[in-house]
Amino acid sequence: MSEPGGEAERRPDKPPRSTGGSKKRTLLAEQELRLLSTLVLLLGVGLFLALPFVLSIGSVVFLPVTAAVLLTVLLAPLADRLSSWGVPNTLASVLALIIFVAIVVLAFSAILQPAFSLFDRLPELIEQIGSRYREMQEEFAWLANANERLTDLVGESGATEVVLAGPSVFQQVAISAPVLLLEVMLTFLMAFFMVEARGRLRRNILFGRTSFGTSVKAARVLREVQDRVAAYILTVAWINLGVGIVVALGAWAMGLPAPIMWGGLAMLLNFIPYVGPLAMTGLLVLFGLGTADSVFLGMIPAVAYITLHVFEANAITPAILGRRFTMNPVMILLAFSYFTWIWGAIGALLSVPLLLMLTAFFDHVGRPNLLGFIFGEPLFQTPLIEEADESLTPSPNG
Template sequence: MNGPDTTTEDKGEAPRNPARRQAMTFAAQELRLISAVVVLMALGLFLALPFVLSIGAVVFLPLVTAIILTILLSPLADKLASWGLPNFLASLLAIVAFLGIVALALTAVLRPAVSLYDEVPAMIARVGEHFSQLKGSFNWVTRLNEQIAQIVGSEGGREVVLATPSFLEELAFATPTVLLEMLLTIMLAFFMIEARVRLRHRLLLQRAAVDSSLKAARVMREVQDRVAAYILTVGVINLGVGVVVALGAWMLGMDAPLMWGGLAALLNFLPYIGPLLMTALVALFGLGTAESPLLGLIPAAAYLGLHTVEANVITPAVLGARFTMNPVLILLALSYFSWIWGVTGALLSVPILLALTALVDHLGRPNLIGFMFGEPLFATNVLELAEED
């Protein structure tokens, strides 16, 4: 009796399996087509976004800067509010504290830099003297260039010199725009910090599903913790670097040691590019003030050794694996946002990258390399879940 029943069930399931398999195959092709469209749209957005953001920099740059400042200063405002201060006053004090730190840093750097500005021509002349002394060892290069010029031939011509605005004229033209953008950024940051409680209420409590509210809470907390902790930790490390550089400059007899310490601390916020620029500045100053090239390169070599220890030992040990990012991604973000917004974009590149990384970790990291070889775009494949059901 069991034999006919089993045969009947097999006959009944046989036509259903091919139909289900065909439906799953069609769904997989449709999902891959939609994923390809999403990848192409994301690539187009990535290529078109710089032009939109650069053209609308007056609007987008203050907005993005205000968002980063809000993420950074919201924990301070929450701490002040927990002490019984009104939300308005706590937000205002957080902004004032940030502006005070920036003003002190700029004062420590700019005031000595202005006094040393008059000595720049003498330093350049001294550097030229050092190179002219070294030039005698490479006379064969000069003779080779002269022979090449004789073979190729050169025709004299009139040299056209275009009149360009001076540095002070360009600074005078740019100052109103910079001040307007700074004022807009501070106002946006203040109102965003002041409205943080209402924003959390809307994101967390006005969701239709509890799961979406919990996910939004986790995303907000992760973005804020990651960006704020990174900036504060790196700020403390850079402050230590500045103190060491200032002490080293004082011990080496360099002028304005506070200026060099402040420059080292500020430029260290720019990954890779900032330390290279600092090394070049210290080398230029050393060659411009020392009696010999070897003595002039000692401050640059000392700073380079300090940066090597800080970047490879201290910073990885303090930050840990949580903030470890691919150097390729850091350089891409640095070049991408520097291309869009210049120096300000370079300073914002790492915080923006951290925020995007936190969002991607919660929303799903796309498998772009595997997608090119036929794998699903995301690690969680809905078709596999359907097959299990």
């Protein structure tokens, strides 16, 4: 006859049978999750590569929609402020859109009107640049002689150059004007209806979900995207306005014609990262060489602008925007080249706001861990995976 406590004392020595089964099920679940993550990653890469062709072919549809979404994100806070003052929702949406259009029209009129007057001086500027080029060619005559000697040694090819005549600038503008006008009209119409329906959209997000947690998370994502993009665009607009004022004052002090035009160009081009300041520098170099008496004097405006841009980009903008809006320069250039490839100059303007929207979205739903996924980590770190990892990790007490 066994002792009463013997069986109870022997039971703890036996390992539980469910532990091995639970670990096996967890490992199988991780393998299935990794397989699904691989399929999701491959689909994402395929979508990333195929999306430019779809968006570029259907730019008449997709470009106005994208621009209207960004305008809605930018103008919704202004419409909300007007509504808080007692203005009806429809009228507040119309006023917000009218204020935006008025600012854009004033900015372009300040730039285009002096630009047309400078366009009349284009033959004179070209002749002056040609004389500067001849002066530089005389200074570097030894390089031309070396090039001629190298050509004599290598030998000239008998290829014939064929030049195909293409449409002129005015013909291209006349061809693209109707499409551009249609896209602008569609953009503003969709932006108006989106701004006017912002309240209903928020209510549908909050009360149209079956789960309260999903509704709250969706509302937070919408609010974060709207606040981050609107705050970024407005902050950058104020910084670029300051840059435009400084450039206009500098152009006036240096005696350049139409200083407001130069300030407006500096402001608008500063919205395009990296490429915009380079284009502004090139314009100042060409204009300086075409109007100054010497190459040294012609380079002064460009050098002054480069100094201002370096100070603004490395001291003022990071201090004002802070870490919340800090983005990887590689990602900025990738987004710039990606959307410029799809939509040209308009895509270049929309690249940074679109990148900011995607960044705010992934901050809430989770960013893909691409590098860690290659070495065996989960593609998306979720609470279930974290709990499973903790259960598989042995405790310090054994």
